[in-house]
Amino acid sequence: MKDNVIEFIRDYYQTKDFIPLHEPRFNAREEELVLNTIKSTFVSSVGKYVDEFENRLTDYTKSTKTIAVVNGTSALYAALYHCGVGVNDIVITQALTFIATANAVNQLNAQCAFVDVSKDTLGMCPNSLSEFLESNAVLREDNQCYLKSTGQRIKAVVPMHTFGHSVEIDKIVEVCDYWHLNLVEDAAESLGSYYKGQHTGTFGHYGAISFNGNKVITTGGGGAILCRSEQDGIELKHLTTTAKQPHAYKFFHDKAGFNFRMPNLNAALGCAQLEKLSDFVSNKRALAGEYEKLLAKSPYLFVKEPRDCHSNYWLNAIICEDINERNEFLEHTNKQGVMTRPVWELMTDLPMYEECITNNLENSRWFAQRLVNLPSSVML
Template sequence: MQKVFEDILSVIKDAFPAQALIPLHAPVFPGNERKYVLDAIDSTYVSSVGAYVNKFERMMCDITGASHAVAIVNGTNALHLALILAGVVREDEVLSQSLTFIATCNAISYLSATPVFIDVDKDTIGLSADSLRQFLDKNARIGQDGFCYNKRSGKRIKACVPMHTFGFPCRIDEIAQICAQWNIMLVEDAAESLGSSYKGKHTGTFGTLGTFSFNGNKTVTCGGGGAIVTNDENLARRAKHLSTQAKVPHAWEFVHDEVGFNYRMPNLNAALACAQLEELNSFVSNKRDLAQLYHRKFKSLKLSILEEITGSKSNYWLNGIFFENRHQRDEFLTYSNENGVMTRPVWELMHRLKMFSGGHNAPLPNSEWIADRLVNIPSSVRME
């Protein structure tokens, strides 16, 4: 395999020349980032009130097509708040995927709810509609109150959180139909998929709520940031209220009408985010060009690479190649990282972590197959 590994690294180094260490995904700031951040500083509005927070929310609506967007301090908090808005409470079950970043399950756990893991599709590496349907047909029932219940645990299945993994849209329209049939709230974890769409509709807008991340390693970043999008005006209003400590509006009084959260995105971060959002189309175009280059080169090497499915447009946040087994995967991870190219496996599957083990999950053969074989390779926006 040594020759194959050398050939792979040669392709990557040709794509990112003159870099001693090639990162997995580095931020780039080619536009108005410095200008807007300095403007926010000069305005003295650097916390959660300011013109850039409002501008960011308008831009997110324009980009996603959602009626409402709420600026949140990070993606994990956005998902936590979205689950609250979805009505998830203690002892509820939330269907999600084992092949995900831990933030998905952490947000569920903040509410003392239980994640139940459904398998992913091999071609999207996102939640499988077929696996979801089979799990519910076998294990679920509709109670007299109209809610969905797990026949085995007796717990209410309140929400479903599919993730558009690495920016590749899952078959979210089918998932939405299944959730509607079973009266399960659909909350999309679109943290990695800003700029991605499925059948002409932006990710994050198929469910009642969608959440995004603007962490330092995302396609668009403001260091740390998040957003909730929805077409429901009441949910949007409540999201903003809860994210600002549930403070009742008043010129000077401090009155709060319920337990709230300090989750509002600061204006300083929003300034950076607005400048980055202006570059989103060029970033996605740049990353899709890189993906096409990888596809051409790796197919000539007879390597399998992650590709968008028919009807979808991926932002190709992270590109991935598949090896024949876990041993080859680990050999390549060692070789590449020792030779100046940062690569990473997918996350440890959630059902293998001690805090999420032992649950009543669907069979997860695809998740385990992917985890044994997939390696993410450098996917940054390339600057001239």
């Protein structure tokens, strides 16, 4: 069956050359807008395309306000900072995630607590989150949530919409509301994905999106913060643009802000890519359907979008019988020039996060030993 998968992928992409996991797609439109930016000389943080990119993202996602930044990690960092996450605070996230999720917490000198993912969604399990809080947390008279064992504040929750598949975000919202916790969605991989008709990243206080070169659309490097509140969006825009007060010539900054501004050059590329986003998602969903048909009677279980989710299928994935079968699949396909990869190492298995508090990670461990991502680029 491994060879059948390779043959299908080569036929689909119509090449005998190396096939990457996910690569960007450009044509004359990207070249046109990028050249316009170069000719204008406004290639850095000032230029019309940054505003246009933010406005188009707001229209597409139906967020209240969108802030374009340099990458997805800075989007998470700024969102958590604006939620008040600080030194020695606890932020609950999932152990099965890309390292940027945990790094953003660590860079704020806060600490991660890791909970399990759901077998249905690959993302944070609401039951695991609730069980962790019931066992380890207490609400005090100041209406803040604290870790029983140490007295540290539990300040925020960061679920990730893994590979573009939405978590059961409405249930996580309920848990966060009960425990008075800020909710920041790591929607880095899920632009174009919806849960019960609402775009991912718009359920929490903030959502963080990535436009890295391997995402559904790219700005080269780049990210965005989806804001639920207009005022929060205004404050975050100010904060991420060095907190400089507008003035014709004076440089006055009223806060210790961040230089997280997306350059106009990147935003121009993003504007061209956004014009194709709906087509890209349709194309990727069609590829997922072909994978599902191919694998229907195979020993591999194809990862389908969860109930109530309309997924962008950023990265298609299969579940192998066990870790040995997974390793054989990875070895065989990569030797044949077809890039496949396992899911990330669990955060709790990395040296900088192995001491973090956690609960049962049974599902996370199960996926880590069995999951393989397949080539998922858009086919023009």
